[in-house]
Amino acid sequence: MSRRTRIIAPLLATAGLVVVGLSPAASAQSLAGFTGSTGSVGAFGSETAPVSTPPVAGSSGVLTIPVPAPARAAAEVGVASVYPTHNETVGVAQPVMIHFDGPVTDRARAEASVAIRTAPAVEGKFYWVGDTELRWRPHEFWPAHTSVTVWAGGREHAFRTGDAIVSTYDDNTHLVTVTRNGEVVRTMRASAGRDAYATHNGIYYNGWRDRQVRMDSSTWGLSRTAGGYDTTVENGVRLSYDGIFIHSAPWSIADQGVRNVSHGCINVSPEDAAWYFDNTGNGDPFIVVNGPGRQFGAFDGQGDWNY
Incomplete structure (x- = not known):
């Protein structure tokens, strides 16, 4: 684990963020991303990006932490669309739906090209609907007012859940x-x-x-x-x-x-x-x-x- 990882991991855990690719000791949760796997998906590269998180108890204002930005190899085919759409508010049973431009033969590669971050942290899994649509959902309904960021096809999509x-x-x-x-x-x-x-x-x-x-x-x-x-x-x-x-x-x-x-x-x-x-x-x-x-x-x- 790098010195930088050791520094930011406790802050991420305190803020309730999931960052996949860090060890269990370094992250609020460390969760794999492969076919049928559980947990949040993807991994993050070495670049940094400021991410605004909910206020932490005992602090004032908004906590901004430098979080590694996702750097993933592209899938074999492009991403046609992602749902929920950017800035949409959806219900607590809504899965993440990623549609590809054509049939996907290397599913593990396609899953590895996706990254998802949630606040608060939730566990979930990948699954496929046909050969052109990848989905991810929590094991249980999303908590109300969860913030979710999805990186797929080189684009960022942020949405949140509303009331349950x-x-x-x-x-x-x-x-x-x-x-x-x-x-x-x-x-x-x-x-x-x-x-x-x-x-x-x-x-x-x-x-x-x-x-x-x-x-x-x-x-x-x-x-x-x-x-x-x-x-x-x-x-x-x-x-x-x-x-x-x-x-x-x-x-x-x-x-x-x-x-x-x-x-x-x-x-x-x-x-x-x-x-x-x-x-x-x-x-x-x-x-x-x-x-x-x-x-x-x-x-x-x-x-x-x-x-």
Whole structure:
């Protein structure tokens, strides 16, 4: 360990930062970055860059520490995009998503080209969704108000998590309970998937949304003559890549809180759908429990938390 490392490591640990590549004695946490590995990812080179960190108890103002800047070998293909976007605030279930310009054959090299720093320190892991998308998430939901910096493709992306807004649908009660930082803020009557379309148990999270969403069951193989649908719903928030949304369903208000009548979506009243749309964001978790359906698939695209 260099003299400089010995000097900055205790300060980093005090500030709650994770810097990978330092020994356990030198860092708040020392965590590897390879396929299926746990911990924060990447390593830092010898250059320095000032990083503003949260105030340390007993100190005044903002603590600025010279932290080694990441110097990583490039992946075999370029990085097309990183999500969350720079300066975005997301929910506590949002994974880091890195899309490459083409198929990646050397996954270890691609992972080694990425660096992530968090404050406070969290542990997590890499995993892949297909051969063009690398993801990283904590082992547990992000702490509320975590600051995250991602270096990928030669660019820096900084984002943070907001309040811990967690929604849970209990199929025993047909109610959605929404909490913010552990406090219940809303309870909504709901109706989930019926019979063969039972909504899968597991952890989802909010994705793409729109005030009006066209839903056409023929896109997943169910024609209208066979009991399908082609309709536009209001205030739809996607929970899975295979078409599960929470949305306004005025036609099933009498069933909400009583029984399941949908093709898998979470039906709520127009008022509750508007509230959910306006008061939750991308990456906020939505959990389904006690349903008759099977477990939500890990690689649906928004099933990251189910393995």
